[in-house]
Amino acid sequence: MSAQSVLMEETGGRAGQELNTRALHADARRESLRLLALLSPSLLLVFAIVIVPIGWLFWLSLFDETGALSAANYARFFEQGSYIKTFVTTFKVAFIVTGACVLLGYPLAYMLSQLPRRAASICLIFVILPFWTSVLVRTYAWLVILQRKGLINSWLMDLGVISQPLSLANNLSGVVIGMTHILLPFLVLPLYASMKTIDTDCLRAGMNLGAGPTATFRQIFFPLSLPSLASGVVIVFVLCLGFFVTPALMGGGKVIMWAMRMEQTTSLYSNWGAGAALGVVLLVVTLALLGLFQWLLGARATGVWSSR
């Protein structure tokens, strides 16, 4: 047979070197370069607009006003009361807003996941439309609704519930309401998507085994939805930390959050070092929270979360 005769001939002539490796290697390289060429415009843009300026700001934050290398820009955060107050406010708002998003978002996502397909997709429009409406438009709407002579106050006064208008806008409550409204879809959409994938057979099996609806929910559905709830919480919290538009417009100058502080230090006082330092810490906190979550999610795979 020809195959065998050739085989023997080849075995006899083998010198250990492989055939065409160089040509194949070059071919593989060309292919990689082609793919890289497809990627490079995007990568270059992101590198130039995101990475380079942030690196630059980081560098700036290491020098004080006289141009000497110092940690003054960071030390300031612990020394000046106004900075500490900003951080406290920011975290306070972030906690309240995240909590509100969970309280409002979880039942909504749960309801959507239990509704028939058609009804759910109609209700979903109510979540997606605000999601894709400008943050400015939504903040403006809340300003109109919550202001002194706004919708809520005039209704409450007409009903005789209150005699003096409540101050709802231009303070913490306004900021919290506005931000909750804006960030709620970030929690609801992924949570709903993951709840849809929870196997109803699992729940039916639970009920079949004698668990009541409440117990089934608590022992089966809720633990299964927990990972994506956690990821929603992290996303909302992280977005809160860097939020600018709503606190700037609805805080009435009284609620100074992290991002506003950055804007003020750089635009108003042109103190780039201080502003940059704020940015660096914000980025580090953001990445740390995301990293921590990733780590927890990894741990979940080994059963830490599911064992509860």
Add this chain to the structure above:
Amino acid sequence: MILSIAPSALPISMRRIEKRFGSVAVLRDLNLDVEAGEFLTLLGPSGSGKTTLLMILAGFVRANAGSIKVGAEEIITTPPHKRNIGMVFQNYALFPHMNVFHNIAFPLKQRGVAPAETAERVEKALELVKLQGLGERRVDQLSGGQRQRVALARAIVFEPRIVLMDEPLSALDKGLREHMQIELRALHRRLGMTTVYVTHDQREAITMSDRIAVMNGGRIEQLDRPETLYATPRTRFVAGFIGESNFVPVECRNGSVWYEDRRIHTAAPAPSSGQHLMVVRPEKLRLLANAEPASGVNVLDATLSDVIYQGDSFVCYAVLRDGRQLTLRDYCRSDVLAKMPAPGQPVRLGLDAQDTILVAAD
């Protein structure tokens, strides 16, 4: 006839193909020759490297080393669209945004064939796969079998030198699959293109192929005609993968073969020494009458444990002295059935020397 035949068929010669994914070697020093106009099947379990080899042949996967020659031309670094190889995928990969006609005309359009000739050739190809008049159908209006035929027509309409098929029938139900096996075979006879076919179904491979390359762990274990593969498997893997087999351990001493204290006769010269396995096909095994058998028949003493009647045939399960179970299959002839011992009784099983195959124990 436009779809002309054999002259365009070319042999393929693959030499020392190496493929690694990361540190995992998928193909190791693989050599394979496909003769011009041959229907060759790569048969193996999943993970044996058969699909990878086909993808390397088509140019979708790059080997780490090796040579592929089609005729005299080296194609290992030729991009897929210049290889002139027709390909049929497992899921057919028909273009859903084109109708049947445009799907089949696609390769002709790429080659700048004039519209009139294109129409004529597509019509011929449709005729060949028995889909006359379905050119205007949308792909999603076709049945599974029809899609399969369109994919086939598309792969041969441009008269490629080679046609590759990656488990093309696995998505069809059993009846249709068997029908298509026969039709594919007939089409191959008629057009005579060199065909490399991948499957994990040994029955399909045996039905269709001129030769079968049995692959395992990134190597070709044996390359032979189907009947040779069945009659004389060279490795335990091939014996186990093609057809049903019982394995009985035997020992070779000074050129003779022993099972326990019984000498085993083989038609082929026996290996001089070492542990081997005797491959016993169920249908080659016979129930012996008590009389001493003719010479050249190997005898195994066993105890019958069960008999299962299957209408036209029956299966016996017998246990050897060392506890090893053997399966025996035979047709239900009245003389055999009349002498059938009851389960629990000792039986003597006979195997002709010419059906006694030895493979290395691994």
Add this chain to the structure above:
Amino acid sequence: MSEDVGLPISHRQRLWLYALGGLVLLFLIAPSIIIVIMSFSDSTLLQFPPQQWSLRWYQTYFQSLEWRDATIVSVKVAVMTVLVATPLGTAAAYAINRGTLRFNGTINALLTASLIVPVILIGIGTFFLYARIGLNNTLTGLVIAHTVQALPLVVLTVLSGLRSYDMNQERVARSLGAGRIAAFWQVTMPQIRFSIVSGALFAFITSFDEVVVSLFISGGETTTLTRRMFNALRDQIDPTIAAISTCLIVLSIILLSIAQVFGRRQ
């Protein structure tokens, strides 16, 4: 037993859930509806429901040169962002989908970086960079900055389209004689075009609605609509903005509907 096909829990037992969910949905949608209604009010006081109806705020919007210029700038920037981000993002998604490059993880992280990095930081950073290279207050600068914001959305949308597309089709096209580019245009592109259109729409909305970065890098003749709105809102609650907001809401509805229609066809 219950009539619910999904689970043996009756709708009645869930009434409280539907009530709560409904309230949250109301909370989400009410502000938009209220703004749309108010924009047709005749009064400067933004009462609800309005006592008198009129189109005066729309007239103010369309007749004001400042608002009109700002709108034109925003449209221009958004269109150009779409034109840049869509092909770039599609190309990147295609390369990522191949998944053969060694640093795929890093590349992914880099491309989606602008979703993770706080926008305020990008705003300040971009302003700082543009100050050195003279791109502040230019259309080019805005388009580049918005492209970076829109890229991750285009990449993710097209990538999800590619993931549900059978790459064997492109392979088979190549084996049938089509070169790389021909195979992409004739076979892959027609089948992922709805994802690409969706990505383009998202890019448009992203650019058109972008506030924070524009606040830093746009100004003068290139003041975007959102920047002008932001500044106006800092001073007072101008009812003209209700009219503009209504226009923006309608724009979102239109773009989302197009995306929906395309999504369903895919």
